[in-house]
Amino acid sequence: MKKFFAQAYLWLLLAMLYAPILIIAIFSFTEAKVLGNWTGFSTKLYTSLFSGGVHHSLLHAIENTFIIAIVSAVIATMLGSVAAIGIFNLRNRKKMIMNTLNNIPMLNPDIITGISLFLLFVSLGITQGYATVILAHVTFCTPYVVLCVIPRLQQMNPNIYEAALDLGATPWQALRKVLIPEIKPGMISGFILSFTLSIDDFAVTIFTIGTGGLETLSTYIYADARKGGLTPELRPLSTIIFVTVLVLLIIINIRSQRTQKLKEAK
Amino acid sequence: MKWLSNIFMKRSNWSIPYFIFLLIFVVLPLVLIFLYAFQDADGNFTLKNFSKFISNPEAANTFVYSIGVAIVTTVLCILLGYPAAYILSNSELCRSKVTVVLFILPMWINILVRTLATVALFDFMRLPLGEGALIFGMVYNFLPFMIYPIYNTMQKMDHSYIEAAQDLGASPMKVFTKVVAPLSMPGVMSGVMMVFMPTISTFAIAELLTMNNIKLFGTTIQENINNGMWNYGAALSLIMLVIIFATNLFSDDEDQAANEGII
Structure with missing residues (x-):
């Protein structure tokens, strides 16, 4: 009985957490402009999302998001791995x-990260864009x-x-053949984590993206939502992001x- | 070239590039917030930015209101999240690890997408957007951040304590109040940090959930920065930093263990 209530509670919470996403996913398969109107099953929103045309800027924003995420994740992984080796060998106070x-x-x-970096770039007179x-993104990804x-x-045997x-x-x-293979799983987790953090980010991006017309997915959605009418194509897009x-x-x-199993086996 | 390879050989020196990076992109920017906050537009020292905040009822009200929203959100997250974390960590009540992943999953979806999904839900159910939507959206956005650290501490809890208490004749209620609750406190504190801080500092979310009717402190800061009022914006950021620092004092090092292995 206790177990039944516990399970019921969990599923109720999960239903609350997933209801909004589910509604978006369901209504991504209909053509209606306004969310909540069901005008029959259709994959038109999916095809029009990828066919470009009117939504060219959206495709562009997706492309920017991925380029920024990959480049930031690569830099963060390299910088962070080298730094980790260094920090691991430091002692005490340092x-x-x-x-x-x-x-x-x-x-x-x-x-705060966004504003502080914004102030840094403006006081150094750096034009904001891709590089900033x-x-x-490297700044907030590398620690992870x-x-x-x-x-x-x-865990590695130092000998x-x-x-x-x-x-x-x-x-x-020794670095290439011994050290890197040992830390590789950590580097891969770090890379994946950085990649998702970068794709997800909105608050830091909006302060460092500048006014040169560069847009990522987050800033695109933000601008779109502020205009009032949400582009219907965002529904299939959100669904794809969720599944990914x-x-x-x-x-x-x-x-x-x-x-973990390997560790236990050892 | 010899000295260069010597530097390279000593592996503790490998932290130097990152150290320099941190100085430029983390320390210096924070110092800049501080400097900008105490300057006027011409770069002279002033406290005007802070007196403007105190004397300006709109900004001060937004600030108080934001703290209120953050407290309500945090309390609701504890009330909803604590039982969930308890059930998840109890192997008798919940055996599947998949359920845990399902609870963590929403943390990895873009916060704007999640917020828009909430707006969609309210539209779909023909509910009005406003304060109710704001609180629901915040709880919906940050509940996983409360559940996860509490779940983590409860997982690491030594179950022999609970068994010992039971063997020594404690009632289930006593076991909970005297053993489980105190032992899970670090997780709760860490959850509070992970919910309270983002709630008080978000922007854009409140606007979307209330059709621009309610503004939170984060939005005020963003608007000032966007409108070129950098000094005032920096002063407001500094006030937020102080609040966060104060909340940080309540939690101690133990909490960090709760956030380990977030993936």
């Missing part, structure tokens, strides 16, 4: 300082990469690296479960 600094971007609310958005890689370094050096490997070879995130998360979870 380590503490680095960890504290690394925590600041994660604790700061988005709006990417720098801003560091946090993903450091546990891998802690392996030394052994490679003793056996005549150059530091470069769902698949990505399932992959991450399977991956982490597999590594």
Whole structure:
């Protein structure tokens, strides 16, 4: 009986959490301009989303979002992995300082990160556009990469690296053949996390994107919503984003479960 | 070139590029907020930005109202989220890990998309947008952020304490108030941080949920920055930073453990 109520409560909450998304997904398969009117099943919104034309700027925004996410995630992963190796080898006070600094971007609310970077760029006289958005995204993504890689370094047997050096490997070879394979799972998690954070971001982007007409998906949706009428094509788009995130998360979870099993097997 | 390879060899030096990066893109910008807040448009020192905030009823009211909304949202999230986290972490009541993933999943969807979905839901159910929609939207947006840290601490809880309490004759109510609740407090605190902070600092969401009728503090800051009032905007940001710092004091290092392994 207790179990029944517990399950019922969980499903009720889940229903509340998913009801809005479900409604968007359902009404992405009808043509009606206004959400809530069902005018029969149709995939027209999906085809018109990808055929461009009127919604060319939307396609453009999607493209920008992906370019920014990939470039930021790549830079953040490289910067963060190198930094993680460095921080892992630091001692005492220096380590503490680095960890504290690394925590600041994660604790700061988005709006503060956005405004502070905005002030930085305007006081340095940098024109805002692609580069500033990417720098801003790297700023809030890298700490997560560091946090993903450091546990891998802690689990690693430090003697392996030394052994490679003793056996005549150059530091470069030891890095490539020993260190990087060991921290690779952490780097991949960090990359995926950075990628999703970057795609999701709105508050930091809007302050660093400038007025040059550059748009990402978030700023496009924002501008669109403020105009009042939401482009119907956003319904299929939201549905696609939702399904993509769902698949990505399932992959991450399977991956982490597999590594956990491996750990337990050891 | 020898000295260069020496620097490279010492692996602790690998943190230097990131250190410089953090100084330029994290520390310096925060210092700039501080500097801008105490300057007028010509760059002279002034406290005018703060006195303007206190004397301007609209900004001050928005500020108080935002804190109110954030408190209501946080309390509702605890009331709804705590039982859910308890059930999820209890293997007798909930066996499937998939349910946990289902609760975390919405955290990874763009907040604007989620907000628009809420607006769509209210439209669909023919409910008016306004204060009710605002609170629902906030709870809907941030509930997963409350459930997850509480679930995490409860998962790590040593269950032998609960068994010991039961063996020693504590009633289920006693077990909960004396053992489970105190042990899960770090998770609750961390959840409060993860809900209260974003709620007080969001912008755009409130406008969308209330058809521009209700403004929150984040929106006020954004509007000022957008309208070129950088100094005043910086002062308002600094006020928000102080609030966040104050909330941070209530939580301690333990809480960070609760957020580990968020994926």
